[in-house]
Amino acid sequence: xQQGEEDPQALSIQEGENAxxxxxxxxxxxxxxxxxxxxxxxxxxxxxxxxNEREKHSGRLRVTLDTSKKSSSLLITASxxxxxxxxxxxxxxxxxxxxxxxxxxxxxxxx
Amino acid sequence: GAVVSQHPSWVICxxxxxxxxxxxxxxxxxxxxxxxxxxxxxSLMLMATSNEGSKATYEQGVEKDKFLINHASLTLSTLTVTxxxxxxxxxxICSAITSGRSxxxxxxxxxxxxxxxx
Numbered sequence: 001x002q003q004g005e006e007d008p009q010a011l012s013i014q015e016g017e018n019a020x021x022x023x024x025x026x027x028x029x030x031x032x033x034x035x036x037x038x039x040x041x042x043x044x045x046x047x048x049x050x051x052n053e054r055e056k057h058s059g060r061l062r063v064t065l066d067t068s069k070k071s072s073s074l075l076i077t078a079s080x081x082x083x084x085x086x087x088x089x090x091x092x093x094x095x096x097x098x099x100x101x102x103x104x105x106x107x108x109x110x111x
Numbered sequence: 112g113a114v115v116s117q118h119p120s121w122v123i124c125x126x127x128x129x130x131x132x133x134x135x136x137x138x139x140x141x142x143x144x145x146x147x148x149x150x151x152x153x154s155l156m157l158m159a160t161s162n163e164g165s166k167a168t169y170e171q172g173v174e175k176d177k178f179l180i181n182h183a184s185l186t187l188s189t190l191t192v193t194x195x196x197x198x199x200x201x202x203x204i205c206s207a208i209t210s211g212r213s214x215x216x217x218x219x220x221x222x223x224x225x226x227x228x229x
Contacts, residue, residue, distance in 0.1 A: 033217070042117075042204055043155075088154060097143060097208060099218060101154045109179040 008104040019076045022103040023089030034074050037086045079109045117221035132190045132224045134205030141207035145157035149202040161188045195228045
């Protein structure tokens with residue numbers, strides 16, 4: 001069953017603005033990952049944050065994790081048209097390899 | 112590195128036929144592969160976990176006799192949709208995990224296979 005919920009479901013912003021997406025989950029995790037999916041394509045791994053980490057950066061991406069609230073956020077700074085895609089968070093339960101995906105956020109960057 | 116391919120990328124078939132989808136890890140050995148399905152504008156739903164040399168583990172609600180999974184080698188897993196029906200039309204995505212590397216937690220995803228059953 002899906003345990004991740006993301007909000008907003010859809011987000012439309014102007015190029016250059018920052019985009020923030022949130023993810024909540026229900027059970028204890030080893031780590032949380034964020035993926036990007038362009039329309040009709042496979043998933044691209046963006047970043048992994050472990051349960052003992054609070055914040056992680058990768059280029060224009062910033063991910064935070066609050067295990068007490070069972071939530072994570074993905075911030076994309078200085079957005080570009082090429083960032084238009086769906087973004088999914090995924091969690092793995094402790095002791096399990098399989099991932100449970102959130103419902104995703106459809107991000108549209110308007111030029 | 113860590114490239115996963117799928118074949119075919121898309122397939123159209125008549126109702127009642129069987130369709131085989133291949134998932135290959137191109138530059139690493141994958142002890143575990145996963146199969147997901149994704150309906151339009153929805154998230155990925157895990158169908159089954161495939162371990163090399165053993166039977167696949169199916170998620171609740173997934174018919175193992177309809178979705179046959181074979182993981183005969185460390186670089187290849189196949190998903191066969193038997194007696195496909197229009198409701199099986201979906202986007203099927205595989206992923207793979209490699210063992211013995213620091214990034215073991217990362218799943219590497221294939222580009223997906225779009226199945227349309229007429």
